[in-house]
Amino acid sequence: MTLRSVIAGCGGHLPPNVLDNDALAARFGLDTSDAWIRERSGITQRHLAGPDESCASLGAEAARKALAHAGAAVDEVDGIIVATATPDHAFPSTAVRIQALLGMTRGFGFDLSAACTGFVYALSVADAMIRAGQAKSLLVIGSEVYSRILDWTDRGTCVLFGDGAGAVLLRAEEGERGVLSTHLHADGRHGDILLVEGTAGPLRMAGREVFKHAVNKLSAVVDEALAANSIGREDVQWLVPHQANIRIIEAMGKKLGLPRERVVVTVDRHANTSAASVPLALAEAVHDGRIQRGDLVLLEAIGGGLTWGGALVRF
Known part of the structure; x- marks a missing residue:
């Protein structure tokens, strides 16, 4: 039997503070409205971290829910990998901060930076470690507090992002279920179209350029994942895409021939929470x-x- 990384538990956590489009639009005057934001992004609201919340605290809450869903104790976890572009500190890593918050005194922890692709990158690293026998159980977490790196005077970017965290517990098991394959890419030539200046912001984005690359590159990686597993588009039951923009999400659903109800959409309520x-x-x-x-x-x-x-996963 093949050893795979099975998603044994999932958890998500959002800060309780919600900022809807009307409240946000009021900051910009007549040129911005709920309709203006929705038309361009599909977003109606976003969650924002409060002063007592952090990248680590959000991630720890998501991790607790993933552990509870899996029926797992923290002492069985071999390591924590956190994908984030908004860590609380340059060091120590958010992962070890979460480790402490969970009361975990064994194993390892480190952060990984790949912006909005961070969770897929972290999942790939965790899967490789499990397949190689380096770990039997890993927490993979995406946690972000983008509200702290946004230019709140730039309506082209600040309306798009929110804060939150999601986590999965990966467990080594033999069988057909689990992560079938992951496919990672990067092209630094386009680094300047979406970046954070310095270490604390603000975020800058050339929206039209990002959209153009998103549709082409995501289409290619979808085909790559299906081809690697000799699977047709018709065999995919669910698409769980990065929640950046409703237009990109709908374009990817159409490419796979999936009905809207088979494409998971949270961008309307969560906005873009990056990793x-x-x-x-x-x-x-x-x-x-x-x-x-x-x-x-x-x-x-x-x-x-x-x-x-x-990433293609048999859940």
Whole structure:
């Protein structure tokens, strides 16, 4: 039998503070409205971290929910990998801060930076470690507090992002279920179209350029994942995409020939939570019963770097 990394548990956490489009639009005057934001992004609201919340605290809450969902104790976890572009400190890593918050005194922890593609990158690293026998159980977390690196006078970017965290517990098991393959890419020539200046912001984005690259590169990585597993588009039950923009999400759903109800969408309520968006969306669809055991799930994301990637998972 083949040793695979099975998603044993999923968890998501959003800060309780919600900022809707009307409240945000009021900051900009007549040129901005709920309709203006929705038309361009599909977003109606976003969650923002409070002064007592951090990248680590959000990630720890998501991790606790993933452990509870898996029926797992923290002392069985061999390591924590955190994908984030908004760590609380240059060092120590967010992962070891989460380790402490969970009361975990064994194993390892480190952060990984690949912007909005971070969770897919982290999932790939964790999967490789499990397949290589370096770990039997790993927490993979995407956690972001983008509200702290945004220019709140730039309506072209600040309306698009929110804060939150998502986590999965990966467990080594033999069988057909688990991560089938992951596919990672980067092209630094396009690094300047989506970046954070310095270490604390603000975020800058050339939206039209990002959109153009997103559709092309995500389409290619979807085809790559399917071809690697000799699987047709018709075999995919669920698409869990990075929640950046409703237009990109709908374009990817159409490419796979999936009906809208088979594409997990949270961007309307969560906005773009960067590396947290895929695990947040996955956790929601698992906990509300849409994604069932045995379903074939395609994850994909694109972010600053440019980075992009995909993962095919038999849930």
